[in-house]
Amino acid sequence: MAVLLEMIDIHKTYPNGTMANRGVNLEVHEGEIHALVGENGAGKSTLMKILFGLENPTSGTIKYKGEAVRFQGPRDAINQGLGMVHQHFMLAPSLTVSENIVLGDEPRKGLFKVFRDRKTELNQIHHLIEQFGLKLDPNAVVDSISVGQKQRVEILKVLYRGAKLIILDEPTAVLTPQETDELFDSIKSLVSQGYTIIFITHKLREVMEISDRITVLKAGQTVQTLMTKDTNKEEISRLMVGRDVLLRVEKQEPQLRDIILEVHNLSAVNEKGLPVLKEVSFQIQGGEVFGIAGVEGNGQTELVEVITGLKQATGGHVTYLKEELLGKSIGEIRKMKIGHIPEDRQTTGACLTSTIEENIILDVYGQKEFKTGPFMNRKKLKAFARDLMETFDVRAENEEIMAGSLSGGNLQKVVIAREIAKNPKLLIASQPTRGVDIGAIEFIHKEIIKKRDEGTAVLLVSAELSEIMSLSDRIGVMYNGELVAVLNNTSELTEQEIGYYMLGIKKKGAAADESEAISVS
Incomplete structure (x- = not known):
């Protein structure tokens, strides 16, 4: 040629x-x-x-x-x-x-x-x-x-x-x-x-x-x-x-625990008053990854926003450890051992005009171990930030670098480090590897599975169907604001099969699927 x-x-x-x-x-x-x-x-x-x-x-x-x-x-x-x-x-x-x-x-x-x-x-x-x-x-x-x-x-x-x-x-x-x-x-x-x-x-x-x-x-x-x-x-x-990369996530069978999150008949509308969530229902147990698949714009963003307090629901219930979340403020929810990796790291995930350290300590600076009397212990907070930067491979000269100067992948690692360091009982990961390279993807996937194996309930939302299938134990599919199916992620399940639900070509009774799938361990 x-x-x-x-x-x-x-x-x-x-x-x-x-x-x-x-x-x-x-x-x-x-x-x-x-x-x-x-x-x-x-x-x-x-x-x-x-x-x-x-x-x-x-x-x-x-x-x-x-x-x-x-x-x-x-x-x-x-x-x-x-x-x-x-x-x-x-x-x-x-x-x-x-x-x-x-x-x-x-x-x-x-x-x-x-x-x-x-x-x-x-x-x-x-x-x-x-x-x-x-x-x-x-x-x-x-x-x-x-x-x-x-x-x-x-x-x-x-x-x-x-x-x-x-x-x-x-x-x-x-x-x-x-x-x-x-x-x-x-x-x-x-x-x-x-x-x-x-x-x-x-x-x-x-x-x-x-x-x-x-x-x-x-x-x-x-x-x-x-x-x-x-x-x-x-x-x-x-x-x-520059090294061998694990292209497939290695994970063991889930060791299911008590129900951590329960969403029941959840509904919401957009700014024009049109429905974006239509009576969505599902449960997540500790020790499992529940993936939400769907073409973007079918209610996934609104679902996460309602659960995390960023958007009001018009009906239904969201309970976390049997406590109602609807009506609570964002601050109250962040204090409840709920980790949230937002889909947009630049607007809702991090403060770009603050340092890496300031972003990492956002939820911990008021805790007793980081205070000396009524004052923040700056030495301990810096050490905490540096340790997380090393553990999560955040590549920057030091913790005083502005978050806005980091590459997309490094900024994502800062957000993930902060949320996982909370040792959450529920981890909501929305588009966790968007725009992230293969090496960082491997690392993020390992961290999600590690939390799952420690007993955390993980709600994973991703536009990458291969990521959903690789990480999830069960998969819910959203189309036009509805949860149209809940599927066990078995070896027989294919991307093409899920794609039919994503396009609205196929639809199952999600509530019936939920009762079947939740019993599988």
């Missing part, structure tokens, strides 16, 4: 001295699917920002179609045939599919091209949809379509603008297995028609399934480029992390 793109000895040093890229080399062949993998902070995002004109390199050369280029902004990159589909969708929810695709580049007609040409627009979009087999209704409002369909809209946006080299950044982060399969079919169709894909992901299974070649980055440098057919997940993870 001909070389389409070369990024040669790319360096990027920010004004604060941070070196994001330290001589990265990337070669992409025309008509291939090239996976770009690496830990958080390895330099993947910076490299793609440089390629797409969002950042300027400190030094280095970019060659596209054999010629040296330097894009001054995304418009330059787009004009040269590059397109980027970002991890977080950039769509206007109140506009239609067609309007989102052409936004900013609408066909015009009339004198001086003043009037929008809706007929031409719809013809062009219909043609694109048929050409690439991306099933969509051009007139559907984006707010009303599925996550998988939104992903297709993003891809059509770059195809509409003439992209031939497409960068996909974590494209399957919020997709069901069925939607992921459909996306992969679409990607393969694009490649068969002469398109080239750069595929950024943390999911090694997907790398092995869809890519032709793989480039591994570590600490801002290229480690190696591999032919996918000649490697395996173990070698890739070893190159990424």
